[in-house]
Amino acid sequence: MLAPAVRHTLELFAEEHPGGAVELRVPPFAAVQAIPGTRHTRGTPPAVVETDAGTWLALVTGDLTWADAVNGGRVRASGERSDLTELLPLIGPRRTVRAARDQESR
Numbered sequence: 588m589l590a591p592a593v594r595h596t597l598e599l600f601a602e603e604h605p606g607g608a609v610e611l612r613v614p615p616f617a618a619v620q621a622i623p624g625t626r627h628t629r630g631t632p633p634a635v636v637e638t639d640a641g642t643w644l645a646l647v648t649g650d651l652t653w654a655d656a657v658n659g660g661r662v663r664a665s666g667e668r669s670d671l672t673e674l675l676p677l678i679g680p681r682r683t684v685r686a687a688r689d690q691e692s693r
Contacts, residue, residue: 590616592687593640596647599677608668612637622668634666644684649676 593616600611601619608624610632625633638646642661645651653672656662664670 588687588690589640592684593617593643596644596677596684599679600647600674603677604674607632609634609636609666613640613643616640622674624668632666634664634669636662636664636669636671638662644687646671646675647677648684 593613597611597613597617597619601621604621604623606623607620609622610618610620612618612635614637620632622634638656638661642651642656646653646656646662651661653662653670653675657664
């Protein structure tokens with residue numbers, strides 16, 4: 588349940604903020620390109636955001652702020668446009684995330 592929740596919320600993020608300027612990575616589950624700007628096709632993208640599944644789900648639901656995640660070392664963000672403060676949390680994924688957390692805790 589955790590993997591589908593991460594994939595679904597990453598897809599939602601990319602749909603809400605289409606583009607290719609930032610690569611969001613939540614290993615080992617998924618990665619997407621989002622946010623308008625320079626798009627890359629090879630090599631390291633100009634901006635990368637990487638975090639673990641639990642942190643990503645907390646960010647998209649509003650249980651964790653971007654600043655707290657970055658300051659706590661739970662997110663690695665580099666490059667232009669990698670500050671997602673104004674883009675999180677997402678509207679709507681709370682039910683999916685809650686179900687994934689419930690399944691994981693069992």
